[in-house]
Amino acid sequence: MRSEEMAEDKVETFFKQMDESTELLQRSLRSSYLDALIENGNNLVQHRVQVEDGLPDAADQAKLQTIYAQMDLAGLSNDQIRQAFQLSVLKGMRDLKVEANKQMTPDTLGYLMAFLVETLTTLHNGDALLDVAVGTGNLLTTVENQLRQNLKLDIKGYGIDNDEDLLELASISSALQHLPVELFHQDAIDPLVVSKAAVAISDLPVGYYPLDKRVQKYQTKADKGHSFAHHLLIEQSMRYLTEDGFGFFLVPSKLFDSEQAQIFMQWMKDNVYLQGFLNLPKSLFHSEETQKAILILQKKGPQAKQVKEVLLGEFPDFTDQKAFARYTAEIRQWKAQNLN
Known part of the structure; x- marks a missing residue:
């Protein structure tokens, strides 16, 4: 066998x-x-x-x-x-029949996120991953396991969620795996009590955040009405990274086409570098409207700079192994030319 x-x-x-x-x-x-x-x-x-x-x-x-x-x-x-x-x-x-925003990130996307973190960042012993929408912890523990196994580094994780049951499942999963993960039951929009992390990852809930008074200090808040929760959570994640740290976020492919896109892009211009935006295969989604992408941001710092050529494109279908291998090789080549 x-x-x-x-x-x-x-x-x-x-x-x-x-x-x-x-x-x-x-x-x-x-x-x-x-x-x-x-x-x-x-x-x-x-x-x-x-x-x-x-x-x-x-x-x-x-x-x-x-x-x-x-x-x-x-x-x-x-x-x-x-x-x-x-x-x-x-x-x-x-x-x-759990709602879509609380469902688990599929393994294929977890492994893909781990590949991007491993390929595009430089991590050290003791560094931490942060997930502000950790849910059951499947994405966080997938990435943490891959990094610990492939890089032989002592990486730890921080997870935030306001759903007590999902957080309990995340706690059990990480404990059974003997992974160093600290979990916090709170609204991730509120101030966090975590130490600064080197990398943020998250499969972000998409929709409006209903409590307008709590987001007044956010640059990504809407001028009128409710703000997009995924914009706020990206801003919060990047705030809790060390200088030069990277964020990898699963977001709607139409992230930059919404009515609040200009506000979000102004926040990016002031605080981070847009280093990549990679669409996931269309075959994974029911429609073009539900298609997602991986947004790659880098926090400004002494070692960070805006790349000359932003990493853009769409992953081939995961079942086409040759095309997928070619595409991952292109990402490694892009990294060598842009981030070294």
Whole structure:
């Protein structure tokens, strides 16, 4: 059996064990699948079955302990644990029909983001990644795992979210992977308590931010009416980066075509350098209106400068491996010519 197939089998086995134990808890606690998954994950992190008001009962506790004893977490890589846990979260989200802005970033985009961070930035031991819309933590832990594995650096993560349940899932996922991640339950528009990070990454929620009085100190706020949340979160992310730091953001492809685009572009001119804007393949989206891109910004600083040729284009379809390899090679070449 090939190593790839063995890895897939390990992920599938762990997912089935997670699924079986989560469904057992769901029945026992009479809860949603996602709530039972949180309970199940906390059991695994704390190495014990938590009991409240007699539930789960003794019989179900014994069944859970049997399943847990079969789990080989030590034999799984961080990314295999993340993938299996992600499958459980996806199942729970489908049951609850979670809104689009709270759904997980697909693995393909997480790996792509990791490639761009690894290729275009210079990181050091102790550097941090910041995600101001961390959700379940899938994007943050995907990128962190890739950087730690490929660069052999001690990278840590900061995650912010105002959804307590999503943040609990992020906490469990990072704990099971033994990743150094600090999570903060708050509105990311408010002042943050994190240290400065070297890189910001985020799959940003798209839409209007409803609390106009809280954004008065933001340059990207609208002149009238509600401001775009994704503009505000990009400004906030770049504010908490070290000088010369990079931000990589999943944004609408029509970012610069909106009624608030001029305000956003003026903020960019004053504070950051636009270094790249790469459209994702059209095949990933239902329509041109929903297509997304990766916005690449660099905070102004002593080592930063506006590149002569902004990195622009569209990724080929991910299924076309030769075209994709050519395109990633072009990005590496662009970096050598523009950022060195």
